[in-house]
Amino acid sequence: MSTSLSSQPDDVRSGLGRNLTYGLLDALGRAIVTGRYETEPFPTEAELAKQHGVSRSVTREAVKMLTAKGLLSARPRQGTVVQPASSWNLFDTDVLRWLLERQFSVDLLRQFSQLRIAIEPEAAALAAQFATAQDLRQISAGLARMEAAERGQDDTLDADIAFHVAVLRASGNPFYAQFREMVATALRTSIRFTNRIKGRTASVADHAAVRDAIAAKDPATARTAMRTLIGDVVELIETSTGAAAA
Amino acid sequence: MSTSLSSQPDDVRSGLGRNLTYGLLDALGRAIVTGRYETEPFPTEAELAKQHGVSRSVTREAVKMLTAKGLLSARPRQGTVVQPASSWNLFDTDVLRWLLERQFSVDLLRQFSQLRIAIEPEAAALAAQFATAQDLRQISAGLARMEAAERGQDDTLDADIAFHVAVLRASGNPFYAQFREMVATALRTSIRFTNRIKGRTASVADHAAVRDAIAAKDPATARTAMRTLIGDVVELIETSTGAAAA
DNA sequence: CAACCCCGATATATCCGATAAATGAACGAT
């Protein structure tokens, strides 16, 4: 065939995933969330296979995975079509990552932080009630890493993530724990905005207050302390958005 | 082989989905969350195809969708294995439905309601700030349906769902709106427990208080009113659980 | 003229058989 010399068919074969299907999944996912198919129709299965230089099997499996994540819908004769953004599964870590890594994602980051305002304070309150000794050790370990990062002995971002993830786990509720990956992804992305604006040095003292309240089994205080923490983040992003708009 | 006459290979061909792949997806999803593969290893691709009387293509696509939802993981030689429950995407409506519809799901329902305590009051607060005129009409429509249901002129459950979904939409935040399907699913399941215990007649007055606070653009009151509402649900479920345990 | 039915075109859905690649385990050499 003509394209089989793999001149450069979008190169799904590189290193985008552990195999061709995941490579195509990633390429298509990014293309969809960046709106490439808002102006042109989504290709048919045969066209996709030819464009990316892969077999129909690989194509179909990638499309099925995107369907499972709510980004696509396939019907005979009608073809495969991109679903409206309202039906995308925003709590799928792949989808969230694609969305946050694209350009113009500050709005989305602000909206996700608005969600964190609801989730994390309540998670802290639950943690204050149900955290095991080991949960508490993990939270303290995260805090210790933040202090170490202050002295340049650890990575600030990783330490921050470790702390928040530990609190979510300590809630003892799988639905709260589910936000682990998402918060981690969002934090990694958000640093591109927040760190650019302030020196940050994310208030270790405020984080310590959360840990202390959880250790003291004081849900109300834990909730307020965490709310303060996330509130600062939101304010930082609001400022960023406002600055960009002005 | 013995099974090729399709005596009754689990019958994915019936009406479980709009095609074979979705039928198999549903059958396998239910089987996984009900723990069938905790005692026996997950079948290989070839075995699955034979057991359900479908081709390997259909099998592979269903497995890929389950992988996208976090339930499975496939590697050459190792085979396909069920992932630990902690990596299942609980915010996928299929996964949540499979989990809630299985036996012994009261615990999960309680935990999801604990999440609603975080989400819905905050959504109500956001709605009080940002709801459009149309959002408000939708909320009022939901309330009207609840009143009608009181008089036996509408379905209580559908009306309740319509109200909560309208509030989530009115938040103007896609992450909150994402909970629509999940709350709907959870409510439909929860009625099997809550309705069994009380006459319910879910406090229309309490719902009206939420609507009024949103209409008055009073976030704090909207938040507290919604918190009261969900708090009642949790209490109801706690009672149910306690009764079952005792 | 309008309603209905039938047929063809098109895209996904399904089945199939062959080959490639990855990987863990058994086996053998040093």
Next chain:
DNA sequence: ATCGTTCATTTATCGGATATATCGGGGTTG
């Protein structure tokens, strides 16, 4: 005993054939 090789198993990938669903056009009919 350790290390490397071979082998068996399972998923990954390929591509061709056929089935099925569905939209739209066109012809027939009341």
